Amino acid sequence: MHSFGYRANALLTFALTILAFMCAIASFSDNFSNQTPSAQIQILNINWFQEEPHGNDEVSLTLNITADLQSLFTWNTKQVFAFVAAEYKTSKNSLNQVSLWDAIIPEKEHAKFWIQISNKYPFIDKGHNLRGKDFNLTLHWHVMPKTGKMLADKIVMSGYRLPDAYR
Amino acid sequence: MGYIGETIDSIKSIQIRQLLTQAISLGMIVTSALIIWKALMCVTGSESPVVVVLSGSMEPGFKRGDILFLHMSKDPIRAGEIVVFNVDGRDIPIVHRVIKVHERDNTGEVDVLTKGDNNYGDDRLLYAEGQQWLHRHHIMGRAVGFLPYVGWVTIIMTEKPIIKYILIGALGLLVITSKD
Numbered sequence: 371m372h373s374f375g376y377r378a379n380a381l382l383t384f385a386l387t388i389l390a391f392m393c394a395i396a397s398f399s400d401n402f403s404n405q406t407p408s409a410q411i412q413i414l415n416i417n418w419f420q421e422e423p424h425g426n427d428e429v430s431l432t433l434n435i436t437a438d439l440q441s442l443f444t445w446n447t448k449q450v451f452a453f454v455a456a457e458y459k460t461s462k463n464s465l466n467q468v469s470l471w472d473a474i475i476p477e478k479e480h481a482k483f484w485i486q487i488s489n490k491y492p493f494i495d496k497g498h499n500l501r502g503k504d505f506n507l508t509l510h511w512h513v514m515p516k517t518g519k520m521l522a523d524k525i526v527m528s529g530y531r532l533p534d535a536y537r
Numbered sequence: 538m539g540y541i542g543e544t545i546d547s548i549k550s551i552q553i554r555q556l557l558t559q560a561i562s563l564g565m566i567v568t569s570a571l572i573i574w575k576a577l578m579c580v581t582g583s584e585s586p587v588v589v590v591l592s593g594s595m596e597p598g599f600k601r602g603d604i605l606f607l608h609m610s611k612d613p614i615r616a617g618e619i620v621v622f623n624v625d626g627r628d629i630p631i632v633h634r635v636i637k638v639h640e641r642d643n644t645g646e647v648d649v650l651t652k653g654d655n656n657y658g659d660d661r662l663l664y665a666e667g668q669q670w671l672h673r674h675h676i677m678g679r680a681v682g683f684l685p686y687v688g689w690v691t692i693i694m695t696e697k698p699i700i701k702y703i704l705i706g707a708l709g710l711l712v713i714t715s716k717d
Contacts, residue, residue, distance in 0.1 A: 393684060397682070448597070448598065449597060449598055451598065451617075451634075451654065453616075453617060453636075455616045455617070461642075462641060462642060463639050463640055463641055463642060464640055464641070464642040465613075465638065465639075465640045466638065466639050466640070467615065467616035467637065467638040468616075468636075468637050469616055469617075469636035469637060472636075472654075474597065474598070474654060476597065491636060491637075491659070496639050496648070510616065510617040512617055512619075514598045514599075514683075515683075516685070517683070517684055517685060518682055518683070518684075519681065519682045520619075520680065520681060520682060520683065522617060522618070524617075
């Protein structure tokens with residue numbers, strides 16, 4: 371009962387149990403943080419809007435994104451992954467989501483930002499449905515913890531519209 | 538030398554009944570591990586409820602050696618979710634984020650495009666020949682939680698199988714020579 375093997379085994383089991391318990395508590399503590407993120411997106415310019423040779427519509431936009439995601443960071447946060455997606459409905463598809471831009475925010479200090487860029491990923495439709503289309507721009511964020519449960523949410527901004535004709 | 542003599546004596550003195558009891562307890566341990574695994578598969582609705590991150594394509598969020606807990610529900614797949622999928626013909630699961638979703642109206646079928654956070658381009662290069670989109674049946678689960686570093690045990694055992702054999706050999710020896 372008191373050999374080295376038994377003692378090492380008991381110690382290791384206890385250490386692992388305590389470690390697992392601490393990870394669970396760390397993850398649970400994330401539930402108590404008060405989160406009030408805010409964001410605004412403006413479309414500065416439609417750079418071009420045309421039909422691809424393979425037949426799908428493609429549009430290039432310049433976006434102005436302002437956001438304050440500092441309240442999402444807790445002591446258990448490793449990084450926040452933020453991205454902007456365009457969401458719209460077409461006659462064939464009930465929902466289309468196309469990611470236009472994303473960024474990894476590693477620290478709280480970088481979570482309040484203002485950026486002006488053209489879309490990082492091509493905004494391509496499956497078909498020719500984009501002329502005159504109303505769409506929402508949604509800022510999604512995904513909080514990735516140091517350990518435990520991941521959390522994702524979004525802010526939906528509506529009221530954007532693509533031009534009626536190709537440019 | 539005395540230790541070896543003792544070990545040989547203990548092997549010789551094993552009775553059949555004791556040996557059978559030990560074999561059954563070993564069988565019980567293996568079976569309960571299997572039951573827990575299958576129960577997890579049922580609860581999470583996914584074929585493999587826990588996966589190990591093998592590549593650096595999702596850094597700095599998920600590093601090689603982290604493990605991810607998966608959950609698969611009937612909820613529709615939406616942009617931003619981290620999904621684990623299998624490409625036709627390859628059996629290594631890939632863990633990446635969904636960046637484009639086109640969901641059809643009536644049937645609920647969905648076309649999905651994924652990309653690793655740390656990769657420059659999207660995953661079309663990883664898909665099968667001529668495949669442009671993933672469909673629901675490719676996706677094994679969504680990542681809902683994670684633990685860092687725990688997966689290194691699996692990676693070491695897969696990449697250096699000699700360690701696996703050494704461990705199993707040592708465990709077997711321990712079972713045979715232990716008095717209870």
